[in-house]
Amino acid sequence: MHQHSLATEVITMAEFGDVISALGEFGLYQKLLILLLSLPLLLNPFQMIGQVFMVVEVPHHCDTSWILAVGPNLTQEEQLNLTLPRDADGQYEQCSMYSPVDWDLDSILTYGLNATQKCSSGWVYPSAEPPSLLTEFDLVCDRTVLNDISQSIYMAGLLVGAMFFGMLSDRIGRRPVFLICVLLQGVFGLAVAFVPHFYVYMAIRCVVGAAVSGIMITVVSLATEWVGISFRPKSVLIAHTAFAIGQMMVAGLSYGIRNWRLLEIAGSAPMFALFFYIWVLPESARWLVTKGRMEEAKKLLQKAAATNKRSLPAGLLEQLEPEKQTKSGSLLDLFRKRHLRKVTLIMLCVWFADSIVYYGLGLSVTSFGLDIYLTQLAFGAVELPARLCLIFLLEWFGRKKVQAILLMLAGLMCLILTGIPEDQPVAITVLAIIGKFTATAAFSVSYVYAAELFPTVVRQTGVGLCSTLARVAGILAPLIIPLDKYHRAIPMAIFGSIPVLVSLSCILLPETRGVDLPDDTGAGQTPAQNEKTVEFSKGDTKEEEADLEKGNCRSSESKL
Structure with missing residues (x-):
């Protein structure tokens, strides 16, 4: 240009x-x-x-409902005691469980379960909690x-x-x-509320x-x-x-x-x-x-x-x-x-x-x-x-x-x-x-x-x-x-x-307080760059270049 x-x-x-x-x-x-x-x-x-x-x-623990197949009358507390290990504070582990076995209930009660593994059948959350991203x-x-x-x-x-x-x-x-x-x-914000996965x-x-x-x-x-x-x-x-x-x-x-x-x-x-x-x-x-x-x-x-x-x-x-x-x-x-x-x-x-x-x-x-x-x-x-x-x-x-x-x-x-x-x-x-x-x-x-x-x-x-x-x-x-x-x-x-x-x-950085907004990428050119531009511009004079410098509306403080 x-x-x-x-x-x-x-x-x-x-x-x-x-x-x-x-x-x-x-x-x-x-x-x-x-x-x-x-x-x-x-x-x-x-x-x-x-x-x-x-x-x-929210509190959660592994789903260990597998044991109900052999002990359908177990209370929830008994089920968790038999199937979940406890941490150092005596609380049930949230991310591990005892490995399921093919024993009858009497054998499980007699010998107990020792081998642990990560949760394999999902997790159980408090039923009173409303659905959240975490639980769903x-x-x-x-x-x-x-x-x-x-x-x-x-x-x-x-x-x-x-x-x-x-x-x-x-x-x-x-x-x-x-x-x-x-x-x-x-549209897409509303769509988030209906995602299946x-x-x-x-x-x-x-x-x-x-x-x-x-x-x-x-x-x-x-x-x-x-x-x-x-x-x-x-x-x-x-x-x-x-x-x-x-x-x-x-x-x-x-x-x-x-x-x-x-x-x-x-x-x-x-x-x-x-x-x-x-x-x-x-x-x-x-x-x-x-x-x-x-x-x-x-x-x-x-x-x-x-x-x-x-x-x-x-x-x-x-x-x-x-x-x-x-x-x-x-x-x-x-x-x-x-x-x-x-x-x-x-x-x-x-x-x-x-x-x-x-x-x-x-x-x-x-x-x-x-x-x-x-x-x-x-x-x-x-x-x-x-x-x-x-x-x-x-x-x-x-x-x-x-x-x-x-x-x-x-x-x-x-x-x-x-x-x-x-x-x-x-x-x-x-x-x-x-x-x-x-x-x-x-x-x-x-x-x-x-x-x-x-x-x-x-x-x-x-x-x-x-x-x-x-x-x-x-x-x-x-x-x-x-x-x-x-x-x-x-x-x-x-x-x-x-x-x-x-x-x-x-x-x-230059200061821009009180300076008009620049509109063209040429605003703020250094003198060296202006001289290069002049070399490729026919009919342009040094006076026009000086006019351009004034027209830039750039304060001396804001020049780089």
Whole structure:
């Protein structure tokens, strides 16, 4: 692309900021949009962590009903005494039984049974317990690992969704991808409640994860591309507060509904109420402009101005007409330019660290020693102020410092947890909640920061790629937790050390506070790169190059 064309596009987008200022940077239109974007986020936490409450540990033992064939009149206590070994505490073993024999009852009573084996005929659970994933699909003993694997497969769905829907959103638009993901989450979330087999459950949950991921990353672009510079953090973080409220709702919902299938229906069915979005959810006008779809963009901008009761100056919209259509960005664009490559690689590490500590703490809720419903309620409650306080912190201190400090604090909390004795559940839970507070805040900063660092033509691709790395961490987190059987400190040591190390790399990122959103991948080029571009551009002059540098709207602080 010639330098002159690129300059035109940069100027065009600078004027887009003027249009947003004219129609209102955060008026009624934008507030209604944020409300629409927030509603699905109320339901996303259920898909993220709901399984924790469907696999609550219950007493169980091997099914030894074989002995009733030779002793039909045995009481349950007599049956268990004869067929189950006891552990060091005198309790019945949960995962082993005496090997069945072809003796009569008198011989069994006289000689007893000695040889033990693993459960061969399934398990018996308390009859009063409502059906859960654990009891219905026998996620106990050797099959316990299936629970962790299923969480990782769900995270793999998040990964696929982040990558696929991120790139798709840059190509076909934010609105259609958002609507597709809402439909997928509703249909497949409801389908989970009717699965006949645990492997089917895992497969469908993978699709749900992809839809959840698509919604999360599309919210970021729609929320940032419709508001003025100073309102970008507020728009994303207000939407994210719905996620925090959703986490508290999960605690109450799972406490009140103990039947896992009914719980799944209750957490998924409300998504169908959002189908009216087809008529009311707008596309990103900024994205439409970069695609050259000017008439659609102008209609949306005029509607936004009317809703905000503002009038656009005559001729302002006509100045948005680009000389030529902006080329679609691709994944490779994130690594071709040096400034984008450095930003991309560091943000990938930041999102990985955010995710490993966030999910590490969130999925460990059952091991902190206190009631899991109260702990989850506290986890959700602490996310609300964590997100709200960022609205002010990001404006006062900027993105870079806040991102680095919060990541480091989240990691330090996990490292401190490794030294707290197991018989101090209150201290462990308090430290875990502080860790969850800082991890949540760090994750929210990353959403705002990434949306501001990546240009419009590859914004969703960039955020999607970062989210992909976060989902790799999400896949690993459930697999790291079982390492506590070797030493209880191992999982938290891993969850803590990674964010502490990554926080140091944030120093190399540019600051984006008060800087207009970049739209083309050329924004932020180094002088050397600009000179190369000029060599291949006919008719371009050094003066045009200087104009381009001014048009980039990049502060000297934000240049790499």
